[in-house]
Amino acid sequence: MRIIDRVPELRELLADADHVDVREAESEVSLREFVAGAMGRNPTWMRGLFRARGVLARILRLREPDIPIRAVQRPEELSFAPGGRVSFFTVKEAAENRFVVLEAKDNHLSGWLVVATEPAADGRARFELATVVKYHRWTGPVYFGIIRPFHHLIVAGMARAGARGSSVAKQRGVDRWVPRSLFTIAAGHVAIGLVSDRTRWGGIVSEGLWNTVASDDDARRSSLWFMLGGIALGGLAVLIRRSVIATGKMPPETGWILLSSAIPVCVLEPVSGAWALLPLGGLALWAARRDHSAVEPSRTLEHGKPAPTQ
Numbered sequence: 001m002r003i004i005d006r007v008p009e010l011r012e013l014l015a016d017a018d019h020v021d022v023r024e025a026e027s028e029v030s031l032r033e034f035v036a037g038a039m040g041r042n043p044t045w046m047r048g049l050f051r052a053r054g055v056l057a058r059i060l061r062l063r064e065p066d067i068p069i070r071a072v073q074r075p076e077e078l079s080f081a082p083g084g085r086v087s088f089f090t091v092k093e094a095a096e097n098r099f100v101v102l103e104a105k106d107n108h109l110s111g112w113l114v115v116a117t118e119p120a121a122d123g124r125a126r127f128e129l130a131t132v133v134k135y136h137r138w139t140g141p142v143y144f145g146i147i148r149p150f151h152h153l154i155v156a157g158m159a160r161a162g163a164r165g166s167s168v169a170k171q172r173g174v175d176r177w178v179p180r181s182l183f184t185i186a187a188g189h190v191a192i193g194l195v196s197d198r199t200r201w202g203g204i205v206s207e208g209l210w211n212t213v214a215s216d217d218d219a220r221r222s223s224l225w226f227m228l229g230g231i232a233l234g235g236l237a238v239l240i241r242r243s244v245i246a247t248g249k250m251p252p253e254t255g256w257i258l259l260s261s262a263i264p265v266c267v268l269e270p271v272s273g274a275w276a277l278l279p280l281g282g283l284a285l286w287a288a289r290r291d292h293s294a295v296e297p298s299r300t301l302e303h304g305k306p307a308p309t310q
Contacts, residue, residue: 017132018140025128108136112133190227255283
């Protein structure tokens with residue numbers, strides 16, 4: 001049996017629904033952290049879908065054609081009191097550490113986003129992210145039928161983001177774009193190596209690869225290490241990105257690693273692509289300093305007066 005079916009407060013809402021779909025997740029986060037993480041997910045492609053949804057809404061003459069994207073909220077900032085706002089939803093009903101019902105109404109349908117949780121094994125928690133829909137007129141099923149494939153993509157991503165917790169909601173532009181830019185540089189590095197040294201790589205492959213880069217063949221050794229440098233940068237970008245997903249920020253050492261790699265190359269070989277790493281290293285150092293400055297106030301609040309629970 002689903003978690004939402006075991007919550008007495010949800011029986012009336014579910015019984016009167018025209019559509020219900022449920023996504024499941026398991027995590028160590030709290031209900032508030034799950035909701036903050038799920039509602040904080042707002043990638044570029046999803047914003048594009050919301051703009052396309054606005055065109056459809058105007059064609060169907062919906063009362064609210066545009067979805068207002070509100071500021072991302074931290075878990076302690078969420079209001080679970082009836083009438084409170086979470087993104088563009090209104091809180092209809094909630095019980096701390098059990099469930100929350102978020103409501104959005106229009107003239108074609110009413111939709112509810114329900115997050116329910118219960119304990120699982122090893123101190124973890126099971127979550128269900130349910131979408132409940134009630135149609136008001138003929139445009140309701142037409143509208144929902146058109147957006148349904150995209151709805152499932154969005155809700156699946158929200159469930160994954162919720163399971164990772166509110167760190168997703170705290171990601172900032174620099175933390176997202178430094179690893180992306182670094183990965184782009186790495187891919188370009190590898191591509192340039194393959195194209196510019198294609199004759200050498202062709203010889204290496206035709207000779208069977210094994211033991212084809214001799215210690216006295218400086219040209220082939222240069223091609224090999226150029227390629228490995230690009231792969232290493234790509235691996236660093238992946239690790240930084242994983243840290244951003246898990247914690248919401250880059251490792252504080254990122255800037256020093258990039259600068260210590262780039263500066264010697266820029267000095268010894270000024271005509272090189274190492275200059276592209278300098279601004280990334282500088283941005284990463286700035287982000288680390290920003291995060292360090294933000295820690296002290298939060299600790300004061302945490303050990304002072306706890307955030308109120310609503």
